[in-house]
Every structure is written in structure tokens, then in C-alpha cells.
Amino acid sequence: NAGVTQTPKFQVLKTGQSMTLQCAQDMNHNSMYWYRQDPGMGLRLIYYSASEGTTDKGEVPNGYNVSRLNKREFSLRLESAAPSQTSVYFCASSGRASSGNTIYFGEGSWLTVV
Amino acid sequence: RKEVEQDPGPFNVPEGATVAFNCTYSNSASQSFFWYRQDCRKEPKLLMSVYSSGNEDGRFTAQLNRASQYISLLIRDSKLSDSATYLCVVRLTYNTDKLIFGTGTRLQVFP
Numbered sequence: 001n002a003g004v005t006q007t008p009k010f011q012v013l014k015t016g017q018s019m020t021l022q023c024a025q026d027m028n029h030n031s032m033y034w035y036r037q038d039p040g041m042g043l044r045l046i047y048y049s050a051s052e053g054t055t056d057k058g059e060v061p062n063g064y065n066v067s068r069l070n071k072r073e074f075s076l077r078l079e080s081a082a083p084s085q086t087s088v089y090f091c092a093s094s095g096r097a098s099s100g101n102t103i104y105f106g107e108g109s110w111l112t113v114v
Numbered sequence: 115r116k117e118v119e120q121d122p123g124p125f126n127v128p129e130g131a132t133v134a135f136n137c138t139y140s141n142s143a144s145q146s147f148f149w150y151r152q153d154c155r156k157e158p159k160l161l162m163s164v165y166s167s168g169n170e171d172g173r174f175t176a177q178l179n180r181a182s183q184y185i186s187l188l189i190r191d192s193k194l195s196d197s198a199t200y201l202c203v204v205r206l207t208y209n210t211d212k213l214i215f216g217t218g219t220r221l222q223v224f225p
Contacts, residue, residue: 035215040122042217043158043201050212058212090157094213102148103203103213105157 002026006091006106013081013113021076021109023091031094032074033058033103034066036087043090049074081113117141118204120216127223131192135219137202138184146205147178147185151198152218158201161187192223 006023013019025032033048035058045058047066055066063085065077074093078085088110094103120137127133139147147164162169164176164185175188189196202216 033213040217043215045212045214048212056212102160102163105159107157108155 004091004093004104004106006089006109008109009107010110011112013078013111015082015113017081018077018079019081019111020078021089021091021111022073023075023106024073025093025104026072027093027095027104028071029093029095029104030071032068033092033094034064034074034076035090035092036060037090037108038087046076046089078111081111083113085111086113087111116216117206117214118202118216120200120202120219122217122219124220124222127192127221129192129194129223129225131223132188132190133192133221134186134188135200135202135221136184136186137216137219138182139202139204139214140183141204141206142180142183144183144204144206147176148203148205148213149174149176149185149187150201150203150215152201153198158215161200189221192221194223194225197221197223 004025030051034046035043049055049068052071067075091106149161150158151161152158168177173190177186199218199220201218204214
């Protein structure tokens with residue numbers, strides 16, 4: 001089972017460059033999320049999508065855009081990367097709240113902005 | 115105040131010890147609670163859900179205290195393989211799939 005797949009796993013960007021992190025899930029989940037994790041800060045929600053065609057801002061959305069292309073895919077875009085966006089990014093998905101709501105994570109994308 | 119707060123640790127315990135972590139949450143309307151485990155440089159994975167009546171899974175026991183707004187995780191007979199970071203997770207309302215994570219408590223079990 002693939003579960004949640006995110007790419008790339010590692011990326012180095014120069015300040016001002018743009019890039020898109022891709023995420024796909026094969027569990028037919030409605031909800032998808034993008035988190036970033038920094039030392040001492042824990043996981044912080046960037047954006048989430050409760051269903052295809054809808055997106056909502058999380059705790060730290062500035063500097064990011066997202067696109068829920070279809071039920072399977074949820075991408076995160078950095079339009080103009082900044083060193084403060086150096087972090088580990090996790091994509092995740094979950095089923096409906098009423099069904100237990102376990103959230104499954106991808107393996108993470110390590111992004112460094114120099 | 116953070117919505118979900120945990121003691122970052124580290125908790126250093128010998129094999130066989132019992133260790134307990136607490137997590138407090140600020141929103142009294144919070145509906146669902148979970149403990150996730152995260153190994154170094156890996157993604158978080160569900161350890162167990164936390165039910166109002168408390169629940170046990172092998173050496174792990176989770177409890178919820180709504181009046182004081184905290185949840186706890188008890189690990190008995192600690193193993194070296196239990197060394198990880200334990201994340202407290204809260205879902206704020208019944209009909210949302212939005213989850214809030216604590217910063218995690220690091221556990222190190224030594225021989």
C-alpha cells in the first residue's frame with residue numbers, strides 16, 4: 001500500500017526560487033493537509049483541504065499556496081522561497097471525522113532555502 | 115497560550131521503568147484526542163486514540179480528564195524501542211477533520 005506519497009524527499013532552493021511539493025494519497029480520503037515541522041515548534045498546519053475543491057488556511061499559511069487538484073492530490077507551492085521556509089514538510093490525509101479520523105502522513109520533504 | 119501543550123522532555127528512563135506524559139489543551143470544546151509517535155527523521159504514526167473512559171493497548175494506557183483538560187499516556191515496562199517523541203493531538207470539533215498537534219515529548223529509554 002502506497003498510502004501518502006510526497007515528492008521530492010530532499011530539495012535545496014535559492015532564495016527567491018519557486019517550487020511545488022507534490023502529494024498524493026490512494027486511500028480515498030476526503031481531507032488532506034500540509035504541515036511543517038521545525039525544531040521546538042512541533043507540527044504546524046499550513047493549509048488543509050476538507051474536500052476536493054476546498055482549501056483553508058492553517059496556522060502558518062503566509063508564503064504558501066495550495067491546490068487540491070482532485071481527491072487524490074494536494075500540492076503546496078512556494079512562490080518565492082525564503083530561508084525561514086527551511087523546514088521539514090509533511091503531507092497527510094484522513095478519512096471522515098465520524099470514521100475515526102486517523103491521520104496518515106507521507107514520509108516528509110526536507111527543504112533547505114539558502 | 116498554545117492550543118495543545120506538552121512538556122518537551124527529554125524523559126530519560128531505564129528499561130523496565132514506568133513513565134507518564136501529560137498534555138493539556140485549551141479549548142474546552144475539543145472532541146477527540148490521540149497520541150502519535152514520531153521516530154527521529156520519520157513521519158508521525160498513530161499510537162492510540164484516547165477515549166473518555168480511558169483505554170489500554172498492551173503496555174500503553176491513555177486517559178482523558180475533561181474537567182482539567184488534559185490527557186495522559188502511561189508506558190509500563192519501557193523498552194529501548196519505545197525511545198521516540200510522543201505527540202499529543204486534538205481535534206477541536208466533532209465535524210472537522212482539522213487536527214492540532216502538540217510539540218511532542220521526547221522519551222529516551224536506556225539499558
